[in-house]
Amino acid sequence: MTTQRLDAQKLRADFAVFEELTNGRPVAYLDSASSTQKPRQVLDAMREFYEHSYANVHRGVYTLAERATAGYEGAREKVRAYINAPSNREVIFTRGATEALNLIAYSWGLENLGPGDVVVITELEHHANFVPWQFIAKKTGAQFAHIPIDDYGELQLDALDEIATRGNVKVVANNLVSNTLGTINPVEKLAVWAHEQGAIMVVDAAQAAPHRHIDVQALGCDFLAFSSHKVCGPSGVGALWGRRELLEEMQPFNLGGEMIRSVALDRTSWNELPYKFEAGTPAIAEAYGFGVALDYVSEIGLDAIEAHEHELVVTAMDRLGEIPGLRIFGPPAERRTGIVSFELEGVHPHDVAQILNWEGVAVRAGHHCTQPLMTRLGVAATTRASFYLYTIEEDIDRLIDGLLKVKETFA
């Protein structure tokens, strides 16, 4: 593990978006937690693939189909390696983290949950790891319980004992990193507890996988989901990893071509893993591009990315903390990734973001698809700045200057 430093200024040359100047300056793109920009390496590779290796996968015996299949299956192997999964048969391509989590909720949940069972999520889940479980719990009669957070946005694990008394805990679902607060959650501990209860552990790594080493075996989880578009890859694709024994037992989710072994008017049998869960023509070139994106960030190095973002978040928190009337949510910098959510007294986050945009600073304002967390924090929305490998200190300077303008405007 080499912890070479990362040269963000140099890496920015890979991203065409920074070539566009408004009033002489590129965008200060501080919304990478929502989605990341794409490097040339990924776009070039996808173009090349579309031009010289494109056909439908799996089905053809001709050269283009072979190339397409090799590209698509090669990407599966890259995802496997990226998260250290035992086998690439356990890697399923989905549209993104959301679909991956729905797949688990439907395919595993509908069959295995019932009255007397308990589904446990947390107060800081993204809606993608909250609503599907809430829905399936209602549908099956299972209870829906949540782990509360403390004032730093950290999970209160002492609530677990009480939760265990409510019934048979069957599912524990948690994000490894909170997209609103950046909190790094104790997923390993939860996995141990989940397994003690006889439950499965579902990890939403949408916000973690782009920024930190992921090892599904070390995490000890049963399922893990993440999206390509948050890790420099194209939109429209993501991955689900699941433990083979569980995937084997599960019903498929989407049905159609490719996931079928044989179909007759009266009976149908499923294809083997992972195809059983990949109905229809997949996002072929996008999966390929996802693989190239994983190569791109791996080559830069996840340790270097983590260190770079940590530096930025320390700076950002220090400087934001100096602005009167500004309140930062969540834990100290040591226990979070490169995400800072805050409120500016008396100014709605949408107004903050609008005025920042006039200064070329792109931040996100809203509930960040974490409404239960907003309720807990007692706000309707926050303003969020989030960093990635191409973020530079100047972006933070511009954020701070912009916020001072906002204050001035609303004074």
Add this chain to the structure above:
Amino acid sequence: MTTQRLDAQKLRADFAVFEELTNGRPVAYLDSASSTQKPRQVLDAMREFYEHSYANVHRGVYTLAERATAGYEGAREKVRAYINAPSNREVIFTRGATEALNLIAYSWGLENLGPGDVVVITELEHHANFVPWQFIAKKTGAQFAHIPIDDYGELQLDALDEIATRGNVKVVANNLVSNTLGTINPVEKLAVWAHEQGAIMVVDAAQAAPHRHIDVQALGCDFLAFSSHKVCGPSGVGALWGRRELLEEMQPFNLGGEMIRSVALDRTSWNELPYKFEAGTPAIAEAYGFGVALDYVSEIGLDAIEAHEHELVVTAMDRLGEIPGLRIFGPPAERRTGIVSFELEGVHPHDVAQILNWEGVAVRAGHHCTQPLMTRLGVAATTRASFYLYTIEEDIDRLIDGLLKVKETFA
């Protein structure tokens, strides 16, 4: 409606794949029914979008997010116009036709079907419009009935009366064009019959929309699905159109971000159409590229495309018919699109395709995700050649020459 002719030779300049020569010749790509090649116009536009208009959609108030949202929603309007839907709120982006059909089967089917109800599909459905209904029928206790075909692969509508006696017909699902035989099915008639029964009419237009004018209002259907990758667009995206009243009443399918109005620990309410059905980050740039692809084929003209493919299929059927031991499946050229499935006596389709590939001819061999149809035809697989706007007569010459080689090899 201008029926200008189409100059395939000229259009081929838009497709980089034909620049690659093997033994001095480009690929004779005869597998467009499986997936189509992509023109520069689409790839250029997507690249530009990824480089200068990319961010997550809907959520941001900054410039890049506005551009991304405008591009994404603009594509929705293009899809609406392409199929003449009444409103773009009725257009839902999915991964493709398969996911669109699953969405209907799950969201509409799970709530509205039960014992005593009948789901009607046809013997020539693609698995994508067969297996989801078979699955949901089993889950809900509904009957699963099929409309048989005659020896030309055309639907035997006189079976409808008997089917109506089996229970309450609630769903009729049919492809407008068969992907294996090219048969153009009488969807308008089926829609009338379906509505007489109080059933919904679901149209799988995956194989029709790239090749013929589609007008959902003229078809009189309730749902219609198709995929981008079969109409010169990127993989990973497709569209579902549904009648507003039905979509409004339906439960969502995938759950998560963006499809939510509000989420609390105890209750959740859905966003308005179409967002209610688009959970999570969608295939943003791919939806945009899909729209550009629809522009591309619309500019060439669907009438011109249809006429071009018709000429090709007439030629192909004439010439294939001269090869001894070759049997063509399906209807005469007048009642089909640019698709020809056949068998060559004594040679398995995989061997046909493999030897053709050595000659640079790309055809598909297999069951084409229509196993019930294969059973009806009494074969395990067929060889299929399919055409699109870039197909030239020379491709057919090479197919014929290749087949003669196959015969020679297996003689």
Add this chain to the structure above:
Amino acid sequence: MSELEQMYREVILDHYKSPRGHGLHEHPDAQAEGQNPLCGDEVTITVKFGEDGETIDSIGFDGRGCAISQAATSMLTELVKGRKAADVAALPKEELLEEIGIPLTPIRLKCAILGLGVLKVALHKAKGTPLPPEWQNLGDDLHFD
């Protein structure tokens, strides 16, 4: 300070900081509430009609959210007072947007017209005035149980 910022300050912030028509009626003739799921803006509107039972005599609102949504609702109350329910039901959103004056992107547009939508729903519920589809889901609860 850019021209936009200037306008923002003068037009929007004035209404935002001193909203007209703020506060709800205790016994309203018409009432509705709605929210913008994108940003959590919320608006409740109450109306009292005049003796003809048609003319908006008094209109009040309560809400929370961004300056645009709250200022636009404040402007709206000035715009519709004294008008007939049927006229307000047919009021094009462009009329309100003209009042607001600053260019709005599609996303912020939703904030700006939230109050108008809520008012149309209130009138629809009380008077049966037509409600174009784009407003029909405002304030509905589309539950899954």
Add this chain to the structure above:
Amino acid sequence: MSELEQMYREVILDHYKSPRGHGLHEHPDAQAEGQNPLCGDEVTITVKFGEDGETIDSIGFDGRGCAISQAATSMLTELVKGRKAADVAALPKEELLEEIGIPLTPIRLKCAILGLGVLKVALHKAKGTPLPPEWQNLGDDLHFD
């Protein structure tokens, strides 16, 4: 005719047209069937062991499908006759592929090793020999009811 076509003709077509070991035993000691969902190739294999109950004394197959799948199964019967069940269970697919001799793409590879997979399943069921995961689903019916 290219070199590939030449080889195809000589090696594959010879076995395809005159398969060795064709036909099933009526009372086999081991039996299994499998199919390749991609192309519909099907193979059934039956085995009779010698007196030691371990050595493959006789092996027969029936199937339909492409030349590669059927020819490869024919070659397989020649390859394994007289070998012990445990050895065949451990037989690397490369050994069979070498027999076949022509380069195969991943997709056609599945055709080529279908028979080998079916044989491994048959031995696993009869003798409990180890079955690597990649073969485990062959012939299973993963139904939804």
